Amino acid sequence: MNALLTLPIVLPILGAAASILAGRVKYAQRAISITVLGVMVVLSAVLLVRIDDQGTTAVQAGGWAAPMGITLVADRFSAVMLFVACVMLLAVLLYAIGQPGAERHHVGFQSVYLVLAAGVAASFLTGDLFNLFVAFEMMLTASYVLMTLGGRAEQVRSGMTYVVISLIASALFMTTVALVYSATGTVNLADLSGRMAELPEGVRTAFSVLLLVVFGIKAALFPLFFWLPDAYPTAPSPVTAVFAGLLTKVGVYAIVRTQTLLFPPDSRSGTLILVVAGLTMVVGVLGAIAQDDVKRILSFNIVSHIGFMMMGLGLFTTAGLAATVFYTVHHIVAKTSMFLTGGLIEHVGGSGRLSRLGGMVRTAPVVAVLYMVPALSLAGLPPLSGFVGKLALVDAGVASGSYPIVAAAMAVSLLTLYSMMKIWNGVFWSPAEEAPEGVVHRVGRLGGPALMVVPTALLVLAGVAMGVLGAPLWELSERAAADLLDPNGYVEAVLRP
């Protein structure tokens, strides 16, 4: 068990070091990255099965007992997130190798990518507020480099905004850690769970809101989302796919973890979260409708869907949290495959602008199918996974009597469908109005290099499977939600092994 919890963090860091040493040999670098991420997928799958079987498990690094030492914890929620994240990282890496561009021209890509993987894994597995800060920094620093890889003018411009806003969030996180430590004398999440209950109610609410703001910046919640649609589209498309699929979701994970574990039921800010969730949904989708660029529409859609995840959390019921877990997993898979398809569209059409693209349903029918399936899934059409997630959210909302948020969710789903059809019309259906500004690649029947199309297709298939054969995942989400709502299991596993 020790190895299962530590290796997902240690392996990619060692891999990154080896990758730097192998800097001159591209094939060696690729072999290292694929091996490391492949092993991580297997490890996290084994971890998921064992955690689901045995319940929450904790490991104390170096054998120091809980509140003092460095704690690594896996419960069902973090295990399922880790597994999905590892699969995404591997699929996107294969895509990046197949794509002419970022990965081929930069020696540092592979090693930085592995550091990002380590940061994501550490964020999911850490049981300690300060180590969560360190894991976030590891992940974000890697993301700064990946985002500005190439150093083009617009990348530097949007990268600057992204780095500055992330650093402000980090300073705020550090401040929160300092305040939490001076109020409670501990940063261990399980220990905090007990100590937080002893604080006066006002202080607890202040901490809850502070943590919501800190992670809300990373998760792109309203009104802290403005950096995301500006920053994501300028990065190379595999990088955008990883960011879209994983980074915001790590923020969502941190919000869910801290809001459920640290605060006793009477001081949970459920109404605040529901209001923020509703505004995030609406503002995100309205932004998406106004855009004229494939990646920007998709980026605004990320913001909108973060609102759906927050909706399930804001309800603070088992059904709501189960829906959040399911929706988050669905969204990681669907969004990553959408951005990979966005990269294929740029590869085939030589542009990302709707006015410069057209008629691709004839020139690249495979890409059209790869676009349509996750697009309908995001809009929530049955039998795809988005439908299951949205049905669960609406069901949970009605069960708790929160009708305004349910109405907002329904309306936003319809508008999401509209924004998805806007891309469909602009890119695949109607003829192009202007000539593309970039390079148009010659493609065969597949619509791109096999190494780009196959990982995308596999992710799309995984998304379909999650909808059609979704029952096991839904049951797992329900068990994870029950764990989240009752923090005693988590606290017991860490403090009294």
Next chain:
Amino acid sequence: MSVTLALAAAILFSVGTWLILQRALTRVIIGIALLSHGANILMMASHRRGRPPIIGSGDPSEFSDPLPQAFALTAIVISFGVTVFLLSLAYRSWVLTHDDEVQDDLEDRLIGRQGVLDKEIADEQAAIAEEELEQQ
């Protein structure tokens, strides 16, 4: 927590916030540095004060709490690295544009002008229609 440290943190936070809101990249970077210094000072102020925590140098109950010092040290190293990255990014921006200011988001401008353009076209068409009426 001593008043001096609290005051120092407050001043660093306020000056940092003001600098981040400037348009020049160098000021933004200095602002970020001050903001993280403020957070570190707050961290240092959040613990029990006392003698240096070295085992064998005295009674452990008189020691200061070493944990926040370790936290602050980690945070300082991280912010050091990231500041260097920011500086290189600002330098790259200067090489590309010969300007130290934050550039505008072009795409955003285009979207913002959409409505205006539509109105301009409508006005123009109204003017043309009016001219035609006069000619008749």
